[in-house]
Amino acid sequence: MTRTDSVWLRSDPSPRTRPALSRQRIVEAAVHLLDRDGIERLTMRSLAGHLSVTPTALYWHVKTKEDVLDLAFDHVFADVPVPPSTGDWRADVRALVRSWRAAMLRHPWAPSLVGRPALGPNVLARTEFLQAAFVRGGVAGLDLTVKTRLLANFVIGSAVTEAIWRRADPSAARGRITADPASYPTLTASGHLDAGRWSDDELFERALDAILTSSDQSKEVR
C-alpha cells in the first residue's frame, strides 16, 4: 500500500496560495527591465519570462502593454519622494524641479514616454507640490498657470534632450554641424553640441535661474 499523500508524490509542496502576480510586481519588473535593457527590448514575453509566468498571465492584471508603460512611467516618480516643503517657497520650487529632472534621467527610457498623458498619482503629486509652492509665494490666476506650465514644460524638454544625447553618439552629432560650417556658422563657432564644454547640470541650473529670476521680477513690478 503506497501513501498517496507523500510530499514526493504531490506536484507542488505549497503552490501559490496567494497570487504570484500583481500590478505592483509587474510594474517593478518592468522598470527593472527597462533600466537594464532599454525600452525597445521590453516585450510582454520578456516581462513575463522575468516573472516566471506566461505572457498571457499579465493580461489578468493589466489591460495592455501601454498600461504597463504608463504605470512604469509614473513609478519613476515614486522612487524620488516629493521633497518636504520648507519655509522658503522659492527653494521648494527649485528642489522639486531638480528632483523631477533627476528622476527622469535616472531612468533614461522615461523621457521617451512623455508623449502620452501622464496622470499617475506620483506625477500629479509633483504638480500639486509645485503649484502649491507658487501659491505660497503669492502667485495666482493666469500667472500661476503660466509659471506652472513653463516649469513643467522646461523640465520635460530638458529631460528629453538630455536623455537623447546620453544615448546617441555626441561626436557624430557634432559632425553633422562641422561638416557644413557654411550652413551653420554660428553653431560651429559656439561649439553647439560640444560634449563636456559645459555640464548638463550647470546649463540646467543657469536656465532655472533665468526662469525664476524673471518670476521674482514680474512679481515685484506688480
Added chain:
Amino acid sequence: MTRTDSVWLRSDPSPRTRPALSRQRIVEAAVHLLDRDGIERLTMRSLAGHLSVTPTALYWHVKTKEDVLDLAFDHVFADVPVPPSTGDWRADVRALVRSWRAAMLRHPWAPSLVGRPALGPNVLARTEFLQAAFVRGGVAGLDLTVKTRLLANFVIGSAVTEAIWRRADPSAARGRITADPASYPTLTASGHLDAGRWSDDELFERALDAILTSSDQSKEVR
C-alpha cells in the same frame, strides 16, 4: 501580319523608365499618412500601399522604418520656412520660436518623436537661426548656450504637452484631479487642466515673455 509594336499590344505604354519611388516621395507620403491616420497606424505596408508599391520596395530607398520617421519629423520643419531675420533680434527670436511650435502642432504626431536625435537639415537650420539672433543681440559664451537650450527645451516641452491634451480627453484628465480634492487641493482650486480657461496660445506667449524678459534683464545687469 500583325503589328507587334502596336500601343495596345505593348504591356505598358511607358513603363517606369524613371524610378517611381524616391526618398522625397516616400517622406511626403509618410507625412500625409501620419497627418491623416496618426502615428500608430503608419506601417511600412500602408505606406507602400499608398505609393502603389510593394513594402520591400521602400527598403531600396530607406534603411529602416525609423529612417522614415526621422525624415518625416525633419520634413515638418521644411513646410514652415525659417522667417527672415529683421533688424530686431528679439523679434527674430520670438518669430522663430512661434513658428517652431506652430510647425509641430500642425502635425500632432511630431511631438511624440522628440525622443530621438533630431539632426535633420531643417531642424539644424532653425537652431542656427535662433542662436544667430542671440549672437546679434550680444549674447555669448555660457549665456548663449543656456538661452539656446532653454528656449529649445521650452518649445519641445510645450509642443509635447499641448499635443497630448489635444488628443486626450481633457475632462477625463480633469476628473482625475477633482476625484481626489484632498490630495490635490491647489490643482483643484486653480482649475489646472481646465480646458478653455486660457488658451494654449496665450499661455505660451506669456511664458515666452517671461523667458525673454529675464534675458534682457540679465543682460542689463551685466
Added chain:
DNA sequence: CATTGAACTTAACAGCGTTAGAGTCCTATC
C-alpha cells in the same frame, strides 16, 4: 548582343501584442 546594375517583386521568417478557452486552485457556502 551580352553584361551590368538600379529598381522593384515574390516569398518567407521570426517576433510581436493580444484573444479565446480551458484548466487549476483557493475560498466561501450549504
Added chain:
DNA sequence: GATAGGACTCTAACGCTGTTAAGTTCAATG
C-alpha cells in the same frame, strides 16, 4: 465535507509587424 464559483494561470493560436533573401525586369553601356 461536498460543491459552486470566482480568482488566477496556462495552452494554443491569430493577425500583424519590420525586415531579409533571392529572384525578376529593364534601361543603359561596352
